Amino acid sequence: xxxxxxxxxxxxxxxxxxxxxxxxxxxxxxxxxxxxxxxxxxxxxxxxxxxxxxxxxxxxxxxxxxxxxxxxxxxxxxxxxxxxxxxxxxxxxxxxxxxxxxxxxxxxxxxxxxxxxxxxxxxxxxxxxxxxxxxxxxxxxxxxxxxxxxxxxxxxxxxxxxxxxxxxxxxxxxxxxxxxxxxxxxxxxxxxxxxxxxxxxxxxxxxxxxxxxxxxxxxxxxxxxxxxxxxxxxxxxxxxxxxxxx
Numbered sequence: 001x002x003x004x005x006x007x008x009x010x011x012x013x014x015x016x017x018x019x020x021x022x023x024x025x026x027x028x029x030x031x032x033x034x035x036x037x038x039x040x041x042x043x044x045x046x047x048x049x050x051x052x053x054x055x056x057x058x059x060x061x062x063x064x065x066x067x068x069x070x071x072x073x074x075x076x077x078x079x080x081x082x083x084x085x086x087x088x089x090x091x092x093x094x095x096x097x098x099x100x101x102x103x104x105x106x107x108x109x110x111x112x113x114x115x116x117x118x119x120x121x122x123x124x125x126x127x128x129x130x131x132x133x134x135x136x137x138x139x140x141x142x143x144x145x146x147x148x149x150x151x152x153x154x155x156x157x158x159x160x161x162x163x164x165x166x167x168x169x170x171x172x173x174x175x176x177x178x179x180x181x182x183x184x185x186x187x188x189x190x191x192x193x194x195x196x197x198x199x200x201x202x203x204x205x206x207x208x209x210x211x212x213x214x215x216x217x218x219x220x221x222x223x224x225x226x227x228x229x230x231x232x233x234x235x236x237x238x239x240x241x242x243x244x245x246x
Contacts, residue, residue: 001028002062003050006104006182007111010076011050012175014115021119031058035065043070051075052099052107054082063087076114078107092118103186108179155241162213162239164191169217170198170226177217197229208236218244 001011008030015026029037031049035058047066051059054077063073063084075088078096085091094110113135120126145152159165165184169177178194185192195204197216208214214233218226233240 001026001048001050002031002034002059002066003028004031004056004058006108006179007050007052007056007059007076009175009179009182010108010111010115011048012178013112013172014048014050014076014119016172016175017116017119018122022122024122029062031056031062034058035061039065041066041069041071046072046074049073049075049084049088050077050111051082051084052078052096052104052111054079054084056084060084060087076111076118078110103183105183159213159239159241160188160190163211164193164207165213165215166200166204166207167192167194167215167217168197168200168226168229169194169219170196170222170229171219172221173217173219177215180215180217197226200229200232205232205236208233208238210237210239213239213241216240216242218242220245 001015003011008028011028015028018024018026047063049059049063054075060083067073067087073088074090074092075084076092076094077084077088078094078099079085080091080093085093092114094107094114096107096110099107117126117131120128120131125131165181167177167181167184169175174194174196177196181192181194184190193204200208214230216226216230216233218230230240230242
């Protein structure tokens with residue numbers, strides 16, 4: 001898998017799907033790095049390239065390297081007829097509509113969901129009724145979150161003046177932490193970084209004080225360990241906001 005920015009974060013989640021669900025080994029590379037490395041490419045491998053626009057220069061350059069190696073080429077892309085779309089053997093269109101803003105939000109969600117469907121399709125479970133139920137439930141959850149605008153705004157007003165934000169998550173929540181930090185930088189122009197929760201103690205914890213906000217993503221997976229990481233931040237007097245199930 002090769003991509004840049006937000007699409008790379010989506011690729012990290014898709015890698016998790018393919019390895020956990022399909023037991024398929026997956027390498028993921030930042031296209032801006034991959035194109036300048038000494039890569040080991042095998043014609044029996046497949047390349048999956050992710051891009052909202054389908055015109056990301058580094059991703060297209062990576063595609064050319066894989067094409068020269070005789071690999072099969074696939075894309076997860078939003079724009080039909082784009083350069084990436086034309087170069088790939090098969091394309092998974094995400095149908096996210098026009099991305100007007102700089103910060104790619106709906107495309108990220110659709111890239112991840114499309115990757116999930118690809119993973120389930122490999123197992124022959126694309127038509128599983130449970131998937132329809134999950135997707136409908138997700139839509140309801142989005143709607144419920146949007147109804148909480150006043151609550152979310154009140155929290156934002158309490159923390160927006162702090163010097164920086166560290167997003168943390170474990171497992172599948174780590175790529176989401178990276179994406180959350182990227183979105184805050186792109187939209188609010190403030191300092192924000194994303195880390196794997198378990199890596200806090202390996203350096204980043206030194207940045208934590210009463211003027212730093214930790215946006216901690218918490219889920220049922222590795223719950224106790226994630227809470228332990230939050231306690232470390234609390235011990236440093238960091239400001240803690242958690243995102244997770246009620």
